[in-house]
Amino acid sequence: MNTPVHYGKYLLIDKVGTGGMAELFMAKQTGLKGFEKMMAIKRILPNLTEDAEFISMFINEAKLAALLTHQNIVQIFDLGHVENSYFIAMEYVMGKDLRTILQRARALNLLMSIGHALLIITKVCAGLDYAHRKKDLTGRDLNIVHRDVSPQNILVSYEGEVKLVDFGIAKAASQSSETRTGILKGKLSYMAPEQAWGRAVDRRADIFAVGILLYELITGHKLFKGDNDFNTLEKVREAKVEPTPTSLNKQVAPELEAIILKALAREPDNRFQSASELQTALEDHMSKKGYDFSTVRLAQYLQTLFQHDIEQDSHRFQVATGAAVAVGIADQSTVVRPRHSADAAPETTPSRPSGRLRTPTPSRRPAQPSAFRMTILTFLLIMGAATLISMINPPFLQNVAQNSPEVRVAVLRLSQWPALTLDWAHHLLQVAFGSPNPVSDVAVLPQPASERVPPPSIQPVPLVESDSSGPLSAIESRSQEPATRPTEITEEPDRKLTPQEKEEIRRLLKDARAAYDEHRLDDAERMFRRIIDLNPKVPVVYHFLGMITLERKDPDGAIRIFEEASRKFPDYPILHYDLGLLYLKRGVISQAKDELQKALTLNPKAPMADRARTVLQDLNRSSDPQEFRPPVADRESDPSTGTAPIP
Structure with a gap:
């Protein structure tokens, strides 16, 4: 930037860099009697200012980091909102x-x-x-x-x-x-x-x-x-x-x-x-x-490594701050008027270059930073730790990846990992990046089978009994949601379940998922098998039993479970997807393609559909099946490094 610009109570002196989500500025805060403090301003990019999920993530970062005051952690000083953009003011490190x-x-x-x-x-x-x-x-x-x-x-x-x-x-x-x-x-x-x-x-x-x-x-x-x-x-x-x-x-x-x-x-x-x-x-x-x-x-x-850089940085700083003084922006009376009424605030200078940000309208804006800080402080005092838990929201990250062909193509390659199953494959495109090399630098990966839990936006309500039309229609009726919310897809048991048994199945599903998530495989298997005793027609149970078998380094056993379950529940796409990816990793390409095609046919509008099509297209184009195997040693000859998702 050629000319320093106003940004609320701060002066943006120079742009340091731009990432995938925010831009960073060298900035200065001025105050009474010549008070000055150098800062770094991290401002959300304009194209993300309307994204509620990202705004929430950005605010969470500021609130979390602001609690950390330590000499070896960059200090956060302020969180604010100016002209439809949020920013964080932090310690500037030269x-x-x-x-x-x-x-x-x-x-x-x-x-x-x-x-x-x-x-x-x-x-x-x-x-x-x-x-x-x-x-x-x-x-x-x-x-x-x-x-x-x-x-x-x-x-x-x-x-x-x-x-x-x-x-x-x-x-x-x-x-x-x-x-x-x-x-x-x-x-x-x-x-x-x-x-x-x-x-x-x-x-x-x-x-x-x-x-x-x-x-x-x-x-x-x-x-x-x-x-x-x-x-x-x-x-x-x-x-x-x-x-x-x-x-x-x-x-x-x-x-x-x-x-x-x-x-x-x-x-x-x-x-x-x-x-x-x-x-x-x-x-x-x-x-x-x-x-x-x-x-x-x-x-x-x-100084030995960066002698020239240090001189350049010093010169850039002097030039930028000198320019600020030259145009009169650094004057305290025009930059910040703490605790003054709105009526006393200065008018925006009309002679400023048109490309620069203007000071907020004096009739309303000057009081906002203080009010905003009071709101944040009150909220923190009331909510305590609860204000810190809301982290990155999957829908936002998925939108980022969907708008980036490079990220989508790279992550598609990772989708061939057999531990990634149909119901969670849609998370594979949840890649958020903030660097010139997004795929290798910052990747947001789905949890494999051992740690999968529903995202916050999906509250699983396991149904013991499905609609009379069967599991396929149950999937299609939820076309606007993730296509394979497993605990919601079941078939009628051979006998009428009592209310107590239905409640027990609901509890067991919840507890078994929790045990599986915590890698307590024996407990998880025991509860999943108890569900089968009560109702053998809950297909997701077989999915988890197969994944537990994988984690115990028994890929052959897992394949047997998936094969039997896919025959028993032919309309349940996750089982075909699991089986297809396992076949793919084993190099059984024809069977892998058959199973992936079945999963795709069962629900062509599912979030994973495009990725399944791409994998199939790549398989059809490739003459070398090894291209689609993990780049590690021969897993067939070493059971200890089989296809288990977590050794």
Whole structure:
């Protein structure tokens, strides 16, 4: 931007960058007697200002992050609304993100020292531990999980300060919360295995991501990088640390490698159980080895890497602020008049360039920021943790992906994963992005079978008895909803159920789904089989039994269950879709195509229909069936890595 512009009580000095959802500005707030404060303004893009779901997500980010006040977390100062757009005012950090630092270090062949790497990671751990332990206004644990700890979200200032940023997809779950979105978010290369599988995550997923960061900082190599997104996802799920840190950097001590490998343990129970525990281990190692804790030397390292950038940034800042003074915008009396009445507010200067934002109309707007903050404060005091639970809404994310052909094409490849079943395949297009490389940087993935729960907008009300016309008509009658809400599709039992039995089935369905979601497979199977004893004509039960069998690494058994169930319930598309994808992974292409076509024929208007058609078209065009198998070792010869969705 060539000229600084008014934006409410702030002055937008320069545009820093634009992502897929928001744009970032260097800004200044002025006040009485020459008060000035530099800030960063994150403003929603104009095309998203009318999207209620995204606005809700954006506000949730601000409210969540505003609770976090720590030296290693970028501070949020304000949430506001100006001229039909929402914004967040936050701390401005003059520096670089960790991804840029790593790229420059590789380009100049100046690998970051182990001491600098450990210093950065200990600061990240300190910020995460604070967030993980944060309580709400009523004193209850928020159980915040960042879920996107990646190089782009770690800022290092030119003075050597380390800041964690962007809690936009962080999860704050109160102890009383019963609703979960059924999706995962984060950058593929920095997910924990349970996150990549779609399981519920806790703070230990952030610890795994920190382990990835530490590995890459001290080795200069990416840990999980595949030829494509699906390959990357497979590597994350396997969580093999190859090559080892000591083989890539001879200066890495065995004790440090042990710390890294523990942070990168595939099973959460085998990792450090808190960020503070990892931080302590690293600091103890630094003390024993005599590594420097000084941020001064870290700042000197950045100055070596970015000397020209620092000069440019300083010059840009001086030019931008000078321009603000030159046009008279930085005058306190025209920028902010705190606590003044609307009548005393200055009129918008008509001589300003037409391309710039104007100060809000004085008759009403000046009082809004204060009133808005009071509203937010009151709401937080009343609702406590409840105000933090409403996270990203699947309908918005689906719309984003549907409007992006590149995202849709890439995610279609992932739809061939056999663990993704028909009723949840529609979540596969729920991809939200905010970077130049949306598919590889930010992916919102559906939960696989082990963690699927209905999204908040879908309240499952399991029906024991269906319409007399049968399950197919039940699907078609809900054409405006997800086509396969499994607990709503059943057939009449051979005998009349008593009211008590109907209630028991409803309860068992709910409890079995909860057990399945929590990966208590034995409990889930026991309850699902009890449902079969009461009513053997509940097809979704066989779907879950098949997925449980998959998770127990018995793909042959799962295929038998799906085959039997699909014969028993030929009008239930999810079973054909499950079976088709399993056949696909096994390389039985003709049978895979038959089953996918059956699923498509049963409900051609279902949310997954276009994706099923695309898979079939790709299969028909492809002469190499291997193209559609996961890019991993031969799974047929190794039962331990069979087609189970969660090893």
